[in-house]
Amino acid sequence: MGTDRYAYAxxxxxxxxxxxxxxxxxxLILCISCGSAAVGLVTLALMGALTVGLGGQRAATLxxxxxxxxxxxxxxxxxxxxxxxxxxxxALWAAEVFGRFRWGVTAEYLRVxxxxxxxALGAVSAMYFLSLNPPMTDLTQALERLHVPKLLVxxxxxxxxxxxxxxxxxxxxxxxQESRLGYQTAGRGLRSLGELASSLFLRAWRQADRSYTALExxxxxxxxxxxxxxxxxxxxxxxxxxxxxxxxxxxxxxERSWLQ
Amino acid sequence: MKRSDAWIRRGAxxxxxxxxxxxxxxxxxxxxxxxxxxWAFGWMAVxxxxxxxxxxxxRRKVGRYPKAKMLLAMCGAFAxxxxxxxxxxxxxxxxxxxxxxxxxxxxxxxxxTVLGLIVLLFQALLLTHGGITTLGANVFSMAIVGPFVSWGxxxxxxxxxxxxxxxxxxxxxxxxxMTYVTxxxxxxxxxxxxxxxxxxxxxxxxxxxxxxxxxTVVVYNVLEKYxxxxxxxxxxx
Numbered sequence: 032m033g034t035d036r037y038a039y040a041x042x043x044x045x046x047x048x049x050x051x052x053x054x055x056x057x058x059l060i061l062c063i064s065c066g067s068a069a070v071g072l073v074t075l076a077l078m079g080a081l082t083v084g085l086g087g088q089r090a091a092t093l094x095x096x097x098x099x100x101x102x103x104x105x106x107x108x109x110x111x112x113x114x115x116x117x118x119x120x121x122a123l124w125a126a127e128v129f130g131r132f133r134w135g136v137t138a139e140y141l142r143v144x145x146x147x148x149x150x151a152l153g154a155v156s157a158m159y160f161l162s163l164n165p166p167m168t169d170l171t172q173a174l175e176r177l178h179v180p181k182l183l184v185x186x187x188x189x190x191x192x193x194x195x196x197x198x199x200x201x202x203x204x205x206x207x208q209e210s211r212l213g214y215q216t217a218g219r220g221l222r223s224l225g226e227l228a229s230s231l232f233l234r235a236w237r238q239a240d241r242s243y244t245a246l247e248x249x250x251x252x253x254x255x256x257x258x259x260x261x262x263x264x265x266x267x268x269x270x271x272x273x274x275x276x277x278x279x280x281x282x283x284x285x286e287r288s289w290l291q
Numbered sequence: 292m293k294r295s296d297a298w299i300r301r302g303a304x305x306x307x308x309x310x311x312x313x314x315x316x317x318x319x320x321x322x323x324x325x326x327x328x329x330w331a332f333g334w335m336a337v338x339x340x341x342x343x344x345x346x347x348x349x350r351r352k353v354g355r356y357p358k359a360k361m362l363l364a365m366c367g368a369f370a371x372x373x374x375x376x377x378x379x380x381x382x383x384x385x386x387x388x389x390x391x392x393x394x395x396x397x398x399x400x401x402x403x404t405v406l407g408l409i410v411l412l413f414q415a416l417l418l419t420h421g422g423i424t425t426l427g428a429n430v431f432s433m434a435i436v437g438p439f440v441s442w443g444x445x446x447x448x449x450x451x452x453x454x455x456x457x458x459x460x461x462x463x464x465x466x467x468x469m470t471y472v473t474x475x476x477x478x479x480x481x482x483x484x485x486x487x488x489x490x491x492x493x494x495x496x497x498x499x500x501x502x503x504x505x506x507t508v509v510v511y512n513v514l515e516k517y518x519x520x521x522x523x524x525x526x527x528x
Contacts, residue, residue, distance in 0.1 A: 033417035056423070063424055064328045071324075099419045100322040107325060107478065110487035143482070147325065154324020158423055162416045170416070182350055182360070187409050189364030190371065194413070197372045205376075221502060224376060225509025228393075232369055232514060236521050239365035243358050253357050 034096065034162040041164045042087035046265035048165035048173035054081075054272045055161040061276055062153045065283040068146045073282045074153030077275050078160050085271075086164045093159065100155050104148055112136055112144035167191050172259050185255055196238060201231055319389065319492075320414065320429050321474060323422025330481050335427030338408075341435050345405040352402075362525070363398075367406040370394050371413060388503045389470050391437030392463025393510060396445050397525060400438040407434025432473035441466030459511045464504030471496040 038044070043051065055078075062074040079097075083090050116122055116135050125135025165173070171191070175184045204227045208214065213223035243251075326334070352359045373390040394403040411429050415421040421429045441462040448458035475492045479485025514522060 034419065035417055059324070059424055060328070063324055063326070063331060066327060096419055103320070103322040104325070106491060107322070110478075110484045110491065111482045114484045114487065147482070151322055151324035154422065154424065155322065155419075158323045158415070159419070161423075162419065167413075167416065180346065182353065183346065183405070183409070185360065186349075186364050186367065186405075187412075189361065190367040190406075190409055191413070193365055193368030194371055197368050198375065201372050201376065221505055222509055225506050226513060228373055228376070228506070229510045229513035229517075231372065232510070233518055233521070235365045235369045236362070236518070239361045243361045246361075251357075253353075253360075 034159070035167055037088055037092055037163050038166045040087075043085055043164045043265070044166070045261075045263055046268070047262045048169040049176060050265045050268035050272075051161060051165050052170070052173055052177075054268050054275070055157055057272045058157040058160070058275050058279070059154055061279045062157060063150060065279065066146065066150065067283055067286050068149035069286045070279050070283050071146070071149035071151070071153035073278060074275075075149075075156045077278060078153070078156045081271065081275075082156075082160050082163050086160070088163050093156075093163070096159055096163075097152070097155065100151070104151055108144045108148050111147060112140055114140060169260075169262070181254070188255065188257075193235070193238070197231060197235055200234055201227060204230065319433070319471065319474065320411070320421030321425040321477065323415070323425060325422075326425050326428060326477075326481060328424075330477075331424040331427060333427075334425075334431050334477065338427050338430045338435065341401075341404050342408055342430070345401040345403075348401045349405055363402060363406065366394070366398055366402075367409055370406060371410045374410070374414070375418070388506060389433060389437060389467050391433060391470055392441040392445075392459070392466040392503065392507050395438035395441040395466060396459060396462060396507075396511070397522075400442040403438040404430070404434045407438070410434075428474075428477045432470050432477060436473045437466045437470035440469040455515075456508050456512065460504040460508050463507035464500045467500040467503045468493065468496060471500075 058074055058078055062070055079090075079093055082088050082093055113134060113136055116125060116133050116137065122135040122137045123141065125133055127133055161170075168188070168191070171184050171187050174187070175181065208223045208227065212219075214220040246255075349359075349363060353363075370390050373388060373393070376388065391403070391407075394406065398406070408426075408430050411421055411426060411433065412423075415423060415426065444465050445458050445462035448461055449455070453461075471493045472489065475488035476485060478492075479488045
C-alpha cells in the first residue's frame with residue numbers, strides 16, 4: 032500500500048529501523064528550525080540522494096511521491112503571497128478587489144512564501160526517507176524499542192494488519208457497485224458509498240470477532256508477542272546523520288552571512 | 292428508502308449549487324514542513340493531554356474487556372480505509388470524508404483521539420498525507436476538535452429530542468466543517484491572512500461537509516437496521 036511497497040524493496044531493508052528514524056527526525060527538525068529556503072533545498076537534495084543512493088529507490092518513484100504534496104503547498108502558499116495591503120504600501124503587483132479592498136503581492140511576502148515552499152519540500156523529502164526505507168512492521172518494532180507504550184504499538188500493528196484486509200474488501204465492493212452503475216449520479220453515488228461503508232464496518236466487525244476467537248483458542252492472554260527479524264545495527268547511519276546536519280548548518284550560516 | 296432518496300437528491304442539488312466553487316478543497320492535512328518549529332511543537336504539546344486521556348481510557352477498557360483491543364484496532368483500520376474512499380462530489384472534484392463524525396458517534400471522542408493519532412501517522416507515512424512535524428496540528432484539528440464537536444452536537448441534539456437521522460447529519464457535517472475551520476485557523480495564526488485560509492479551506496468545504504453528513508446518515512441507518520447487536524456491544528467500549 033502506498034509507499035510501503037517500495038520500502039520492502041529498499042536496499043536498507045536489512046538495517047535496523049531506529050537509526051533511520053533518528054536520521055529522518057534530525058534532518059526534519061533542522062530543516063524546519065532554520066527557516067531558510069537554501070537549507071530546504073539542500074535537505075531536499077541530500078535526503079533525496081540518500082533515498083536513491085543508499086535505499087536504491089528509483090529517482091522517478093521519489094519524484095512521483097514528491098509531486099503529491101505540491102497541491103497543498105501551492106494552495107497553502109497562495110494566502111501568504113497574495114494578501115490585503117494597506118493603502119499606499121509599495122507592492123510588486125496590486126489590484127482593487129470589489130473596487131474597495133487592495134490586494135497584492137509584496138517582495139517581503141513573496142520571500143516568505145518561497146521560503147515556506149522550499150522548506151516544506153525539504154521536510155517532505157526527509158520524511159520520504161522514512162517512508163521509503165523501513166517497512167512499517169520494522170518501524171513499529173523500533174517504536175517499541177524506544178519505549179512507546181506497548182498497548183499503542185500493538186494497536187498500530189493490528190491496525191496495519193487490518194488495513195490491507197479492509198482496503199481489499201472496500202475495493203472489491205466498489206468494483207461490484209460500479210459494474211452495476213452504482214456511481215452513475217451523485218445521489219446514487221452517495222448512497223452506494225454509504226452502503227459500502229456500512230457493510231465494510233460489519234465485515235470488519237466480524238473479522239475482529241473471528242480473529243479474537245482464533246487468538247483465544249491459541250492461548251491469548253492479552254499480549255501479541257512476535258520475534259523481531261534479524262537486522263544489522265546500522266550505526267554508520269548516525270555518521271550520515273552528522274554529515275547531513277553539518278551540511279544543513281553550514282548552508283544556513285553561509286546564507287546568513289551572504290544576506291548580511 | 293423512498294423518503295431518504297428524495298432527501299439525498301435534495302442534498303445533492305444543494306451541493307451542486309454550492310459546489311461550483313469547490314476547486315481547491317482537496318487538501319485537508321497540513322503538509323510536512325509547512326509549520327515553523329515553535330508552532331509544530333506547540334500543537335504537539337496541546338495534543339498530549341487529550342491523547343494521554345484517551346490512552347488511559349482505552350487501557351482501562353482493555354483491562355476490563357480484552358476483546359476491546361481487537362475491536363479498537365478494527366475501528367482504526369476502518370477509519371483509515373474510510374478516509375481513503377472518495378466522496379463522489381458533483382462538481383467533479385472528489386474529496387475524502389474525514390470520518391470524524393462517524394468515529395465520534397460510534398466510538399466516543401476519547402478513543403477516536405488515540406485511533407486518529409495512529410491513523411494520521413499511517414496516512415503520513417504510507418499515503419504521504421500530512422507529515423510528522425505537522426502531526427500535532429493535524430491531530431488537533433482532525434482527532435480532537437472534529438470528534439469532540441461531532442460528539443457534543445450528537446449528544447445535545449439527541450437530548451433535545453431530535454430525530455436520530457438529523458442528529459447524525461448535523462454532528463457529521465459540523466464535525467467535518469469545524470475540522471477544516473481549525474486547520475485554517477492553525478495556518479492563519481502562523482502566516483496571517485486567516486480570512487483567505489478560511490475561504491480556501493473552509494468555505495469550499497461546506498458542500499463536502501453536507502455530502503459527508505448525508506453519507507454518515509446512510510451509514511448510520513444501515514447499521515441501525517442490520518447490526519443492533521454490534522452497536523450494543525460497541526457501547527461497552
